[in-house]
Amino acid sequence: MEYATLNTGAKMPLEGFGVFQIPDAAECEQVTYNAIKTGYRLIDTAAAYQNEEAVGKAVARAIADGLTTREELFITTKVWVLDQKTEDTAYQAVKTSLAKLNLPYADLILLHQPMGDYFAAYRGIEKAYRDGLTKAIGVANFYPGVLTNFCETVEIKPAVNQVELHPFFAQEKAVENMKAYGVVPQAWGPLAEGKHGIFTDPELTAIGKKYGKSAAQVVLRWNAQRGVSIIPKSVHEERMKRNFDIWDFSLTEEEMTKVAAKDLGHSEIVNHDDPMFVKYCVGAATNF
Numbered sequence: 338m339e340y341a342t343l344n345t346g347a348k349m350p351l352e353g354f355g356v357f358q359i360p361d362a363a364e365c366e367q368v369t370y371n372a373i374k375t376g377y378r379l380i381d382t383a384a385a386y387q388n389e390e391a392v393g394k395a396v397a398r399a400i401a402d403g404l405t406t407r408e409e410l411f412i413t414t415k416v417w418v419l420d421q422k423t424e425d426t427a428y429q430a431v432k433t434s435l436a437k438l439n440l441p442y443a444d445l446i447l448l449h450q451p452m453g454d455y456f457a458a459y460r461g462i463e464k465a466y467r468d469g470l471t472k473a474i475g476v477a478n479f480y481p482g483v484l485t486n487f488c489e490t491v492e493i494k495p496a497v498n499q500v501e502l503h504p505f506f507a508q509e510k511a512v513e514n515m516k517a518y519g520v521v522p523q524a525w526g527p528l529a530e531g532k533h534g535i536f537t538d539p540e541l542t543a544i545g546k547k548y549g550k551s552a553a554q555v556v557l558r559w560n561a562q563r564g565v566s567i568i569p570k571s572v573h574e575e576r577m578k579r580n581f582d583i584w585d586f587s588l589t590e591e592e593m594t595k596v597a598a599k600d601l602g603h604s605e606i607v608n609h610d611d612p613m614f615v616k617y618c619v620g621a622a623t624n625f
């Protein structure tokens with residue numbers, strides 16, 4: 338396992354475990370516990386995932402069972418758009434998330450989308466940071482122009498920007514821009530949520546064969562090797578183990594370039610420029 342150093346000086350595991358789309362509380366608790374048992378130390382949840390309580394229970398159980406310590410763990414959660422209204426709504430959202438997680442502090446709090454009054458909301462999480470409610474703060478889905486304006490404006494620069502990053506949406510320039518601001522890029526959907534035949538892609542499979550690895554392991558390794566943190570999700574123990582088994586091989590320069598060449602230049606998962614998606618997130622539409 339490797340670590341990224343945040344602009345706070347804290348170390349963040351380069352690989353973590355995401356818990357999006359595990360709405361069942363009992364399942365989420367068990368899956369999160371299994372992930373910690375497997376070796377994952379970073380858990381990525383969000384108020385919007387409605388499973389912070391389950392994550393908190395898994396963390397408490399893993400610590401009680403001696404699998405890990407709170408200090409070893411890195412817990413991320415996110416403030417949802419509807420709480421990105423004022424400094425106070427965001428600050429209160431952090432407190433609500435911590436109560437659900439049953440933790441006195443988080444390691445990272447992110448604004449989930451550049452929507453609502455995200456500057457005011459960011460001041461709320463800056464206050465949470467100053468008050469010791471979180472060890473670091475950051476953003477998610479801040480695309481290059483938005484992130485640039487933001488970093489040039491805010492008092493405390495975001496430690497992390499979590500955006501969609503995988504071979505089919507490589508966003509190399511966006512990653513460079515984050516690094517220029519000292520913002521650690523973190524990949525959501527590092528397995529492209531299974532889209533575009535990623536698990537059976539012949540070229541990715543051929544690259545993996547040389548190392549006894551799968552296409553999934555190749556794409557996770559590719560992101561990690563370019564300094565991008567990854568948070569794959571799987572409810573299956575075997576898959577979560579394999580997704581974590583990427584630290585004993587390296588891709589060559591040529592292989593890195595081959596994987597990056599798969600870039601389509603756009604997302605096949607979500608379009609943040611789609612007004613209907615934005616309306617949905619801010620609560621002005623029921624679907625998109």
Ligand code: NAP
Nearest residue numbers: 355356357381477525526527528529530553569570571572
């Ligand atoms: P992902 O990790 O790219 O893909 C997860 C999907 O791949 C699941 O359907 C999973 O199925 C399957 N899978 C995982 N490993 C596999 C393997 N080795 N072989 C075959 N199938 C495999 O997608 P994601 O969950 O959207 O993204 C990861 C995390 O990023 C989320 O959990 C969440 O924490 C975060 N996220 C953040 C945002 C944001 O806006 N900030 C958005 C999306 C996600 P099974 O579970 O059935 O194995």
